Amino acid sequence: MADTKTVILKIKRQDTPDAKPYWEEFELMWKQGMNVTSSLMDIALNPVTRDGKKTTPITYDSNCLEEVCGSCAMLINGQARMACSALVDKLEQPIRLEPFSKFPVVRDLAVDRSVLFENLKAVKAWVPVDGTYDLGPGPRLSMEDQEAAYPLSRCISCCCCMEACPQFNESTGFVGAAAISQVRLFNTHPTGKALKRERLAALMGDGGIQECGYAQNCVEVCPKDIPLTRSISEVSGEVMKQAIGEFFRK
Ligand code: SF4
Ligand code: SF4
Numbered sequence: 178m179a180d181t182k183t184v185i186l187k188i189k190r191q192d193t194p195d196a197k198p199y200w201e202e203f204e205l206m207w208k209q210g211m212n213v214t215s216s217l218m219d220i221a222l223n224p225v226t227r228d229g230k231k232t233t234p235i236t237y238d239s240n241c242l243e244e245v246c247g248s249c250a251m252l253i254n255g256q257a258r259m260a261c262s263a264l265v266d267k268l269e270q271p272i273r274l275e276p277f278s279k280f281p282v283v284r285d286l287a288v289d290r291s292v293l294f295e296n297l298k299a300v301k302a303w304v305p306v307d308g309t310y311d312l313g314p315g316p317r318l319s320m321e322d323q324e325a326a327y328p329l330s331r332c333i334s335c336c337c338c339m340e341a342c343p344q345f346n347e348s349t350g351f352v353g354a355a356a357i358s359q360v361r362l363f364n365t366h367p368t369g370k371a372l373k374r375e376r377l378a379a380l381m382g383d384g385g386i387q388e389c390g391y392a393q394n395c396v397e398v399c400p401k402d403i404p405l406t407r408s409i410s411e412v413s414g415e416v417m418k419q420a421i422g423e424f425f426r427k
């Protein structure tokens with residue numbers, strides 16, 4: 178590929194969850210508008226390394242290809258971001274691709290992010306319904322409330338905020354910014370707030386909101402520009418209020 182424009186990718190691979198990771202380098206023909214996911218697709222069409230060794234296609238998650246499903250998150254040049262919206266022309270080469278470091282690797286760039294779903298269950302991140310019968314229309318949301326809720330509802334469960342957070346690790350068990358922001362969303366919903374006390378209680382104690390060191394890495398990397406630090410400070414105030422109230426009721 179001496180005289181043609183090419184793209185070089187260095188990819189950290191791992192064959193099984195317990196296998197030792199290793200790196201492979203690929204050189205692809207440059208194409209107009211290519212992104213990291215389309216580069217991985219090109220490798221799948223011809224899985225040969227830069228030094229001519231036949232290898233296997235890279236395993237990675239992806240679905241919507243338009244930054245909506247949240248599945249394609251990985252470390253791109255060391256930064257947690259979405260592969261489908263990472264334009265190759267805007268990245269320094271060689272482009273380094275690695276799986277998230279704080280989640281168990283399934284294979285290559287695919288990781289198990291079920292911890293977020295467990296955390297969302299722990300904080301009851303949903304609007305409760307009482308039964309399967311017709312409950313009639315729910316309460317109306319004012320335009321202001323809709324505008325406040327909409328940015329929070331844009332979370333795509335990508336886990337970039339957790340990967341970038343210095344406090345999100347095994348020793349703290351910290352629930353992470355995404356789940357806290359969903360607490361704010363559901364606690365302000367007219368029906369969702371029925372579970373407000375339980376959600377705030379779930380954020381007290383070990384792994385709860387007090388683990389946040391307010392480093393603000395989360396808000397920097399969130400691909401949906403969710404106001405995470407605002408959510409953290411608002412929910413933190415509510416948790417504190419509830420904790421003090423409970424203390425004096427004892
Ligand atoms: S503010 Fe800092 S410590 Fe808190 S969730 Fe965000 S990155 Fe983590
Ligand atoms: S809050 Fe942002 S970074 Fe975190 S999971 Fe949701 S979309 Fe991803």
Ligand code: FES
Pocket residue numbers: 238239240241242243244245246247248249250259260261262
């Ligand atoms: S493939 Fe859905 S967010 Fe990238």
